[in-house]
Amino acid sequence: MFEKVRIVRYIGNKTNLYNFIIPELKNKLKEKEKFYEFFAGTNAISFEINKLNKNIYANDISLYSKIIFSLLDTYIEDINIKNLIEFFNYIDTNNSEKLIEKYNITELFITNELSMSGNVKTADKEIFKNQEFQSRMYFPYKIGLKIDVIRFLLKNNIFKLNKKEKIIILNMLLNYADKHANTTGVYGAFLKTNKIKNIRPFYNKQLFNNIIEYIKEYNIKNTIKKFFQDDILNVIEHEKIENAVIYLDPPYNTRDYQTNYHILNYIIDLNFNPDYIKYGSKTAVPKTEKRFKNISSSNKTIINNFEKILRYLANKNNEIFISYSSEGIMKLEDYQNLANKLGYTFEVKEKEYRKYKSQKNNSNSSVFEYLIKLN
Numbered sequence: 001m002f003e004k005v006r007i008v009r010y011i012g013n014k015t016n017l018y019n020f021i022i023p024e025l026k027n028k029l030k031e032k033e034k035f036y037e038f039f040a041g042t043n044a045i046s047f048e049i050n051k052l053n054k055n056i057y058a059n060d061i062s063l064y065s066k067i068i069f070s071l072l073d074t075y076i077e078d079i080n081i082k083n084l085i086e087f088f089n090y091i092d093t094n095n096s097e098k099l100i101e102k103y104n105i106t107e108l109f110i111t112n113e114l115s116m117s118g119n120v121k122t123a124d125k126e127i128f129k130n131q132e133f134q135s136r137m138y139f140p141y142k143i144g145l146k147i148d149v150i151r152f153l154l155k156n157n158i159f160k161l162n163k164k165e166k167i168i169i170l171n172m173l174l175n176y177a178d179k180h181a182n183t184t185g186v187y188g189a190f191l192k193t194n195k196i197k198n199i200r201p202f203y204n205k206q207l208f209n210n211i212i213e214y215i216k217e218y219n220i221k222n223t224i225k226k227f228f229q230d231d232i233l234n235v236i237e238h239e240k241i242e243n244a245v246i247y248l249d250p251p252y253n254t255r256d257y258q259t260n261y262h263i264l265n266y267i268i269d270l271n272f273n274p275d276y277i278k279y280g281s282k283t284a285v286p287k288t289e290k291r292f293k294n295i296s297s298s299n300k301t302i303i304n305n306f307e308k309i310l311r312y313l314a315n316k317n318n319e320i321f322i323s324y325s326s327e328g329i330m331k332l333e334d335y336q337n338l339a340n341k342l343g344y345t346f347e348v349k350e351k352e353y354r355k356y357k358s359q360k361n362n363s364n365s366s367v368f369e370y371l372i373k374l375n
């Protein structure tokens, strides 16, 4: 079902591994009422666990993760479907330039800072030479304008929408932006020529219907749904986490999600302005002070961080599951050593995830996905 509510493309998304992961979690949730997902990303796992009517606590450093999670805490009686469709139609039937004039919209940050032909203020145009447009090229100009108009209408609440209706529109906006991103899928770079030729309407009827269907069927108002948007190390230190099923899906390698998906955060942060961007950054990364420390910047860092995490969670009647891959920077032995050191029992389940022919030596290679179980 979550497959149908897929908001954005995301490295590490676990939708394709449901059969491998969910039955294990479900089994342990027979005896527990609380589920924690600490590196939630698209919240793919929480969307499945939500069907079991459990208390769900999730965390990620990213705002988009929080906005997607908020769909689990949205109830059908809180939203007026007719108003939402009216909003979508208004966006699709009115020319963005006309709306900018009508409302005198001056905050065109997505257009100017991130879109083709934008008037960039946070970098010298020189760095964009050798490109089709002398600006950042994450979105076609028209898309940038449309995103800015939607942001303005939401920020100033022109349509008198409530908080939950806004959450739905922000999710639709994430999806709309991601569908029109001139990238290969991540925002760590944009393409140097415009590859987005097909511009779709903002009203993605299929996705909207799927969201509404999911909310109707699975969101029942008697459980806790809480999202902490913080560094996991802060959350575990301050929360009393016991008698729970915990799922940890850390970044597998040194890739920093904050500089690969930052554009998604900008789009849905209605307070976003160019001051967030590090001056001179071609890809518009956030200023360092606006970022968390990368939890997996090296093999040593992630081992140290995991030691802290597992130490906090130990001896509290928790069932812990960790996703991990044979391509990851933290090795199976590292997890095993930590488990021994902290007195956890250690079990691991594996699945061949992908097989490919290595072009270099012509041999078959496989990537394995693992699920580590600690208690």
Ligand SMILES: C[S@@+](CC[C@H](N)C(=O)[O-])C[C@H]1O[C@@H](n2cnc3c(N)ncnc32)[C@H](O)[C@@H]1O
Pocket (backbone or CB within 6 Å): 010, 011, 012, 013, 014, 015, 038, 039, 040, 041, 042, 043, 044, 045, 059, 060, 061, 062, 065, 230, 231, 232, 233, 249, 250, 251, 252, 257, 258, 292, 293, 294, 295, 296
């Ligand atoms: C492998 S992805 C998780 C994917 C997720 N399971 C899904 O299905 O979409 C790892 C996530 O860890 C988050 N992350 C990285 N460092 C973090 C930290 N220190 N605290 C909390 N989350 C962090 C990233 O933002 C990213 O979303």
